[in-house]
Amino acid sequence: MTGANVFLANIPSPDRGVWEIGPIPIRAYAIFIILGIIVAIWWGEKRLQARGGRPGEVVDIAVYAVPFGLIGGRLYHVITDYHRYFGEGKNPVEALYIWNGGLGIWGAIALGAVGAWLGCKRKGIPLPVFADAVAPGIVVAQAIGRIGNYFNQELYGGPTTLPWGLEIYQRVNPETGIADQLSGVAVDHTPIAVVHPTFLYELLWNLAVALLVVYVDKKVRLGHGRAFALYVAGYTLGRTWIELMRTDDATLVFGVRVNVWVSILVFIGAVVYFIMARGKGEREDLALLRGDGTPQDPTPIEVSEDAEDKADEDTTAASGSDPDAGSAKKADEDETAKVPAAPEAKDDERKPEPEAEPKKD
Numbered sequence: 001m002t003g004a005n006v007f008l009a010n011i012p013s014p015d016r017g018v019w020e021i022g023p024i025p026i027r028a029y030a031i032f033i034i035l036g037i038i039v040a041i042w043w044g045e046k047r048l049q050a051r052g053g054r055p056g057e058v059v060d061i062a063v064y065a066v067p068f069g070l071i072g073g074r075l076y077h078v079i080t081d082y083h084r085y086f087g088e089g090k091n092p093v094e095a096l097y098i099w100n101g102g103l104g105i106w107g108a109i110a111l112g113a114v115g116a117w118l119g120c121k122r123k124g125i126p127l128p129v130f131a132d133a134v135a136p137g138i139v140v141a142q143a144i145g146r147i148g149n150y151f152n153q154e155l156y157g158g159p160t161t162l163p164w165g166l167e168i169y170q171r172v173n174p175e176t177g178i179a180d181q182l183s184g185v186a187v188d189h190t191p192i193a194v195v196h197p198t199f200l201y202e203l204l205w206n207l208a209v210a211l212l213v214v215y216v217d218k219k220v221r222l223g224h225g226r227a228f229a230l231y232v233a234g235y236t237l238g239r240t241w242i243e244l245m246r247t248d249d250a251t252l253v254f255g256v257r258v259n260v261w262v263s264i265l266v267f268i269g270a271v272v273y274f275i276m277a278r279g280k281g282e283r284e285d286l287a288l289l290r291g292d293g294t295p296q297d298p299t300p301i302e303v304s305e306d307a308e309d310k311a312d313e314d315t316t317a318a319s320g321s322d323p324d325a326g327s328a329k330k331a332d333e334d335e336t337a338k339v340p341a342a343p344e345a346k347d348d349e350r351k352p353e354p355e356a357e358p359k360k361d
Contacts, residue, residue, distance in 0.1 A: 072111025
């Protein structure tokens, strides 16, 4: 069997992840991160409005949450992978090169939540309501972001003979010929390795978590942050086993990748919150919380006693079945008889009626 036949069923990697348009580099990683943010905001808008929110509020809150999230994600990555930027022969300035990849989801969620809280406070929205609305959109955004890892040819696992193995190519700088896996170009498409596409596993897992959150949310009307907790629990469950498959450099704690420990701890916290928040009651209605909503059972309109009496008389007259109708009529006639009749005016005292004026055309 030739080498070409061996790799027919494998997934080929892109030959590059960066395109130069004049002096401006267009990076696939950045494009998919931005696309994911747009999808999360768009979907979050629809879900928040369904909970009583107003149009545009998710965008307003995202102005705070997104920058905080990007900074938090980068800080987490730099802290947990400090060996890439600090030490002998390293360039600490590269810790600022966010376009080269490297965003830790836990830092993004933690600091992004701070930004979201600030935005929610300005809009008068409880943070749990906002979190439930954006939960499935966030995990879909994470899935979209993993496509950027595919173009960067990063975050993959160990060697595999499975038919969906990912082909890794040697990328080089086309001008100097020096190896550059991130910004270079693959001029030779002979694989140097065939590995587990762990970024693809996470992408598919994230989409499944989004479907789970939407399904459960519709069935039991999750509120008080429970939809967000379900997303966190579902994501961390998958991230734990996927992280164990990855072979990229990472900080180890007791011989295990730090993200595995974080995922386990966050998973436990999310499950505990999901269970305990069940006692907080029904899902919040944001419009009613603000006092500008319409209750499901509107307040009955008060009817005056005279109107009620008139309605009762009309109903009785129409049916003709009231036994007291004759006596009431008789009483009215007696009262009329007691009133003396006005004396008739004499013929000479009668005033002639005025002649009718002719009608004008």
